Amino acid sequence: MSLLYAIELFGVAVFAMAGAIEAARNRFDLFGVLVLAFVSALGGGTLRDLLLDRSPLSWIADTRLAYVALGSGFAMFLLAKFVRIPFRALLYADAVGLAAFTVSGTLIAMNQSMPGLVAVLMGMASGIFGGVIRDIMANEIPLIFRRDVYATASLSGALWIYWSQMFGLNDTASLTSGFILVVLVRFAAIRWQLSLPGF
Amino acid sequence: MSLLYAIELFGVAVFAMAGAIEAARNRFDLFGVLVLAFVSALGGGTLRDLLLDRSPLSWIADTRLAYVALGSGFAMFLLAKFVRIPFRALLYADAVGLAAFTVSGTLIAMNQSMPGLVAVLMGMASGIFGGVIRDIMANEIPLIFRRDVYATASLSGALWIYWSQMFGLNDTASLTSGFILVVLVRFAAIRWQLSLPGF
Amino acid sequence: MSLLYAIELFGVAVFAMAGAIEAARNRFDLFGVLVLAFVSALGGGTLRDLLLDRSPLSWIADTRLAYVALGSGFAMFLLAKFVRIPFRALLYADAVGLAAFTVSGTLIAMNQSMPGLVAVLMGMASGIFGGVIRDIMANEIPLIFRRDVYATASLSGALWIYWSQMFGLNDTASLTSGFILVVLVRFAAIRWQLSLPGF
Structure with a gap:
């Protein structure tokens, strides 16, 4: 199992939990x-595959992704019946999923020889869209628009993957460090409520 | 005109009315x-076609579907000018559309040799998505998330189509019984306010 | 640079500003x-390309569109830091973007030999969808559903492009007059609060 696939699978699991x-x-x-677990977990990758015209979709080609999404969502449903899940848990799970899909989305687009801007945007779209659609379906203002560093975390990881690949870093080092970078930026933003200039 | 096509056309008409x-x-x-009639009626099938990479889309290949959606929406607009349409009418029309698209979506995916899980999910996506996008555009919490048996009705129909086809039932018997199953489950849920375990 | 491309680029810029x-x-x-600038500016064209199965997407094939969207959004961000932008400015920018995408979307569909209804719907979808997704992401009822002539403006332009092309008008005259038509109808609707029959 390649590292890219492992990260994708991991991202599916944590985003499914965040959705649940x-x-x-x-x-x-x-x-x-x-439904919310499924859409959160596979929405970002589906959008990426549609935009890049990759067919069949990743979770149709490999139904394991769909089973992991449903299984993780169900496990979290059971847990939430007995334990009160704090809002903070949603934020951290979302951050880890964001990191996983950002790095896998960027690399997948680069493997299709997309120009740099498109690769970075695909990384961000894969990372962000699942959470956006999750929040829209629950009729909340998406996390991304709240005033803390969110898309910036994704952008930093996507740029890192792009540059590190350009400079010849191998996939393992590039994906691992990009993943850690997004998680650290996002955790720091949650912990210290960092925010970008706004209005 | 095949039964599959007739069911699809019927689903378009009732979902258009529900949207209106x-x-x-x-x-x-x-x-x-x-617009709401069109999106409700053709949104589920469009999502299904995009996810399965079917091209051209069903309503582009056969514009009759688009005309039926617009015509049904317009007819309901005229009716609603003169008669107060109760909320219950929306629920029942939605149930019939859900049944129609669930069974047609599942069969269409099976005709493309999709694995069972994907066929069932496509049936559910076709059935549910039109109503979800309708509710999101009207800025309401989607019906599917209210606490009555909704996706379960769709799931039961999709599973029934899948299993009955696997066991060699012919299309007419399989589609008809699956359609009736979804309608009955959903009507019962509305009538007696059945609900799944929640929080 | 063709007129069609210039209009598309112009539409991207004003929709990006409306989003910002x-x-x-x-x-x-x-x-x-x-993000809102990007999605508003490129959402309508992306939907059109997905529905027509055009691959690669326009902003992937030509990343200039993406840079223009991001640049225009950033410029408006800077401006909005120092000047209070009135709601009316959003309405007018939205109207110009609606006009640009309606005419370009209709012509692009006709260039792919789509039937008249599909060409008109594609023009409308391209024109309307960016604004709809913008409003949904900001958790507001989409402009299109407020009680002033909105989709009608788009429809009139799409029909005009279709008929004028059918009757052999050249692209320049057809696109220019269609663009002006949509802008005039929409500006008039905003200025005098024209509305269609409702409930």
Whole structure:
């Protein structure tokens, strides 16, 4: 199993859990939880595959991704029945998923010889879109628009993957360091409430 | 005209009416009504076709579907000018559309030799997505997330189509019974306010 | 540079600014502004390309479109830091973008030999969708559904492009007059609060 695939699978699992947490907070029923887990976990990758005209979609070509999304969402549903999941848990799970999809999305676009800007945007779209669609479906203002460093974390990871690949770093070192970079930036932003200039 | 096509056309008509009812309830103008009717009626099939990489889209290949959507939406607009349409009518029309698209979506995916999980998910996506996008555009929490059996109805129909086809039932019997199954489950859920375990 | 391309580029710029204005009104941070600018500016064209199965997407094939979207959004972010942008400015910028994408979308679909209904719908989808997704992401009821002539303006332009092309008008005359038509209808609707029959 390649590192790229492992990261994708890991991102699916944590985003599914983040979706289930948000669904639980909104008191959705079991299927609402599974739908939100599925859409959060696979929405970003689906958008990336549609935009890059990759066919079949990753979770159609490899249904393991879909099973992991549903399984993780169901596990979180059971957990949330017995334990109150704090909002902070949603933020951290979302950060880890953001990191995973940002780095995998950027590398996948580069493997298709996309220009730098497109590769970076695909990394960001893969990382961000699942959470955006999750928040829209739960009728909340998406996390990305709240005033803390969010898209910036994704952007930094996508740029890092792009440059490190350009300079010939191998995939393992590039993906690992990019993943850690996004997680650190985002965790720091949550912990110290960093924010970009706004209005 | 094949039964599959007839069911698809029927689903388009009732989902267009459901969209127009919701638009009327939100006091949209004539074009808002037509847009919501169109998106509700053809959104699920469009998503299915995009995800399965079917090209051209069903309503581009066969514009009759688009005309039926617009015509049904317009008819409901006229009706709603003179008669107060109760919320219950929206629920029942939505249930019938859900049934139609669930069974047609599942069969279409199976005809493309998709694995079982993907066929079931495509049936559910076709059935559910039109209503979800309708509710999001009207800025309401999607019906699917309210605490009554909704996705479960779609799931039961998709599973039924999948298994009955696997066991060699012919299309007519399989589609008809699957359609009736979804309608019955959903009507019962509305009538007796059945709900799944939640929080 | 063809007129069609110039109009597309112009539409990208004004829709990006409209997106940035709405983001500023909602006090998004810098990246929220850029994301909303990007999605508003390129969302309509992306939907059109996905629905017509055009690959690669216009802004992937030609990254200048993406740079223009981001640059225009950033310029408006700087401006909005120092000047209070009135809601009316959003309405007018939106109207110009609507006109640009309606005419370019219709002509692009006709160049792919789509039937008349599909060409008109593609023009409308290209023109309307960017603004709809912008409003949904900012958690507002889309402009299109407010009770003033909106989709009608887009429809009139799309029909005009279709008929004028059918009757052999050259692209320059057809695009220019169609663009002016949409802008005039929409400006008139804003100025005198014209509305269609509703409820």
